[in-house]
Amino acid sequence: MNLKLLLAPLMFTAVIANAQVATIDENFESAVVSTPANYDNLVNGWTKKVSVAHNVYVDKNADTGNQFAQFYAAGSLTADVFLISPQIVAPDGSKQITFTVTPTGGSTLEVGLVDNPANLVAGNGVPASYELVHSITFTATAAATNVQPITIPASTKQYIVFRFRNPAVTFPGASHSALAVDNVKYNSSAVLGTSDFLKSASKTQFAVTSDNTALQFVTKKDPKNVQVYSALGQKVADGKLNNQRLDISELQSGVYFVLIEEADGTATKSKFIKK
Structure with a gap:
């Protein structure tokens, strides 16, 4: 009986130590x-x-x-x-x-x-x-x-x-x-849908085109570079805009992250969903 009583608090301590938020x-x-x-x-x-x-x-x-x-x-x-x-x-x-x-x-x-x-x-x-x-x-x-x-x-x-x-x-x-x-x-975080524009202090805004083949950007001056990463952190697209668009036609459906390097050297991260 004494052994059981001693084990109980030890198990409780272990649960607290491994708690995740x-x-x-x-x-x-x-x-x-x-x-x-x-x-x-x-x-x-x-x-x-x-x-x-x-x-x-x-x-x-x-x-x-x-x-x-x-x-x-x-x-x-x-x-x-x-x-x-x-x-x-x-x-x-x-x-x-x-x-x-x-x-x-x-x-x-x-x-x-x-x-x-x-x-x-x-x-x-x-x-x-x-x-x-x-x-x-x-x-x-x-x-x-x-x-x-x-x-x-x-x-x-x-x-x-x-x-x-x-x-x-x-x-x-x-x-x-x-x-x-x-x-x-x-x-x-708020997930961007196909018709949602990035709402932040960023100089650059974008949305996924209706046919899910490109990111359409709205900006006075094209960014230096745009990089797209998968949810696992792998770079899947990288390049400059063509007519304010970045081709994502070869990407599979899923959640992606975008790193936008602005013309002034600042950088902005965001997210989009390709359906």
Whole structure:
């Protein structure tokens, strides 16, 4: 009888440890921010891989009281540290992640996927299993920026990673750059139908033609390049527009992702369905 009683709590603990979340809605407000600072105050299943404790922690704006995940180079010109989400249900390509960024000084923030957080080592690059999804470079102090929705592709990897980088070559002397991440939301994205146009801040809009043979673009200036990826992340089409169209006649029916490189060098990701 005693053995059975001991096994019950052990099994319960294992279930909790392996819990996966389908969505994320994190503003870090439940973390304890104290004076002196508590640098190990991540909450709700978030973890980190750092060189020193204050590379990543939850901080608070003294004026507004708003809390956020703070990245800090901590005097390093080669900072390469990670903020890791709770384990998510294996992504199927139908969800997007959005978040707010407030940079201080030059730095690069990547969004990626990894199969095992233990494979991440601060200051040691990334393992072969790391899957880069999106990269944003900030060159100066800026106001809070709402990052455009980023589609998380279908993958067997179940951890979303924010990778803070502070490259010495691009930003010499920026050894004390910092970057705040807040309002992280990972949820279902709106799927574009055959008559739906991309509604975003993008300069370029498009829709699938009625015969499902091409993407019809609406833009004042053609983008530099358009790339189409399958739901598994494989590139299936690549090229410039012809009469504001991109041929997709050889693609099979399914969900696809589009990466549009604008004429000004910016990039936009979106999604469409070929029927």
